[in-house]
Amino acid sequence: MARIREFHRTTQDARPHPTEVECGYQSVLTSNGKLLQLSTYGSDSRRSDKKVSQTIQLDKERAEELVRIIKEAFPDVTI
DSSP, X not given: OEEXXXXXOOOXXXXXXXXXXXXXXEEEEETTEEEEEEXXXXXXXXXXXXXXXXXXXXXXXXXXXXXXXXXXXXXXXXX
């Protein structure tokens, strides 16, 4: 659970994850401005009740950077 301060491209091996999960989102108001919070929940096969597994937060600048990264990865996406 952390606020992202920087994005950087990596070159390590990556593969698709075997499970899919839900992701909730919300705005969090702080004294320094608004944050976007993304929270993933455990997979459907998890034995316990649904609960937050991981959370990340982005400020406006990181959100703008993420939009650029998404456009680079998926040029056909319209925003």
